[in-house]
Amino acid sequence: MALLDIVGLRVETPGTDGAPLPLVDGVTLTLERGGSLGLVGESGCGKSLTALAAIGLLPPGLRTRGRLALDGEDLVEAPERRLRQIRGRRLAMVFQEPMTALNPVRTIGSQVAEGPRRHLGLTRRQAREHARAVLDRVGLDPTRFPPTLYPHQLSGGQRQRVVIAIAVACGPEVLIADEPTTALDVATQARILDLINDLVDERDMALLMISHDLGVIAETAPRLSVMYAGRVVESGPTARVLAAPYHPYTRGLLGALPRGRGRPGAPLAAIPGVVPAPDRRPPGCAFTDRCPRSDTACRIAPALVADAHGQAVACHHPHDPEDGAP
Numbered sequence: 001m002a003l004l005d006i007v008g009l010r011v012e013t014p015g016t017d018g019a020p021l022p023l024v025d026g027v028t029l030t031l032e033r034g035g036s037l038g039l040v041g042e043s044g045c046g047k048s049l050t051a052l053a054a055i056g057l058l059p060p061g062l063r064t065r066g067r068l069a070l071d072g073e074d075l076v077e078a079p080e081r082r083l084r085q086i087r088g089r090r091l092a093m094v095f096q097e098p099m100t101a102l103n104p105v106r107t108i109g110s111q112v113a114e115g116p117r118r119h120l121g122l123t124r125r126q127a128r129e130h131a132r133a134v135l136d137r138v139g140l141d142p143t144r145f146p147p148t149l150y151p152h153q154l155s156g157g158q159r160q161r162v163v164i165a166i167a168v169a170c171g172p173e174v175l176i177a178d179e180p181t182t183a184l185d186v187a188t189q190a191r192i193l194d195l196i197n198d199l200v201d202e203r204d205m206a207l208l209m210i211s212h213d214l215g216v217i218a219e220t221a222p223r224l225s226v227m228y229a230g231r232v233v234e235s236g237p238t239a240r241v242l243a244a245p246y247h248p249y250t251r252g253l254l255g256a257l258p259r260g261r262g263r264p265g266a267p268l269a270a271i272p273g274v275v276p277a278p279d280r281r282p283p284g285c286a287f288t289d290r291c292p293r294s295d296t297a298c299r300i301a302p303a304l305v306a307d308a309h310g311q312a313v314a315c316h317h318p319h320d321p322e323d324g325a326p
């Protein structure tokens with residue numbers, strides 16, 4: 001059984017006509033115990049809403065439908081009291097912007113100690129010791145960065161280390177990292193990614209790494225799913241998808257048109273336009289307005305179909321890796 005099983009996930013908001021408007025529209029993702037999965041896509045594709053739905057922290061007014069289960073336990077219908085027990089203890093999240101995840105008026109030590117006190121039943125003193133050790137493990141040596149510091153006394157990279165310490169303090173089985181390095185400079189990004197990868201290996205956590213940057217995913221996850229306009233359009237082993245993407249959008253993410261000139265993380269030079277807003281998605285395939293291969297068949301939404309290697313694509317005219325056509 002998958003550790004985190006997301007099947008046909010929809011996140012809906014009330015539309016202007018009263019009918020529910022899907023922001024995330026039928027996403028299926030599977031995270032095995034100790035495995036890593038990358039989720040990639042441009043801004044507005046629904047990556048964060050997928051993660052927030054998984055951890056039960058959607059903004060008010062949004063509704064989750066579909067299946068969401070942790071180790072077989074349904075999370076969609078679970079009461080908030082049960083979700084609070086799971087969140088932080090079994091499922092934890094690292095957010096993009098460390099300052100929004102930290103309380104500016106509490107010391108870093110007390111913020112890291114809070115989860116272990118609540119979830120692990122530690123005394124105040126034990127939790128303080130535990131927090132010190134976790135902060136040390138994430139690279140904040142207590143002799144230089146005492147737990148009595150406040151977030152504003154740290155750099156952006158150091159604050160992100162505190163956020164990671166809070167996330168891993170109770171030994172979660174699943175870590176969701178939503179663009180954990182986007183707000184950081186390039187050198188700090190690399191160090192924080194290394195830290196996350198090391199912690200995931202050492203603690204045998206399952207990782208859902210979210211990024212708009214295929215380069216980040218390539219470094220962290222052996223499997224990936226590509227999202228576009230609320231749906232998964234391609235998924236499979238990262239090496240295969242990067243070497244021979246089927247979906248025109250994945251090729252755009254790679255900057256692979258013309259072939260060979262792109263590199264992971266390059267801007268979408270090959271594909272003009274932007275992701276349509278949820279209430280402006282074209283019927284059928286939502287990529288149709290930007291796609292060089294679009295034709296009348298694309299007025300019907302394509303299903304996600306897998307090949308023999310587990311690389312799946314939702315496209316009526318996927319690229320054939322054997323032929324060099326655009």
Ligand SMILES: Nc1ncnc2c1ncn2[C@@H]1O[C@H](COP(=O)(O)OP(=O)(O)OP(=O)(O)O)[C@@H](O)[C@H]1O
Nearest residue numbers: 013023042043044045046047048049050059277278
């Ligand atoms: N509370 C909300 N109410 C209505 N629409 C929302 C809400 N939150 C997000 N959306 C819309 O849902 C879509 C997906 O948003 P989401 O934040 O999941 O995108 P993302 O892929 O994480 O983008 P980014 O890379 O910018 O973080 C966007 O079009 C966004 O405007």
Ligand code: SF4
Nearest residue numbers: 285288291298315316
């Ligand atoms: S289904 Fe059609 S419009 Fe959509 S990506 Fe494939 S070829 Fe392009």
Ligand SMILES: [Mg+2]
Nearest residue numbers: 047048049178
């Ligand atoms: Mg986001």
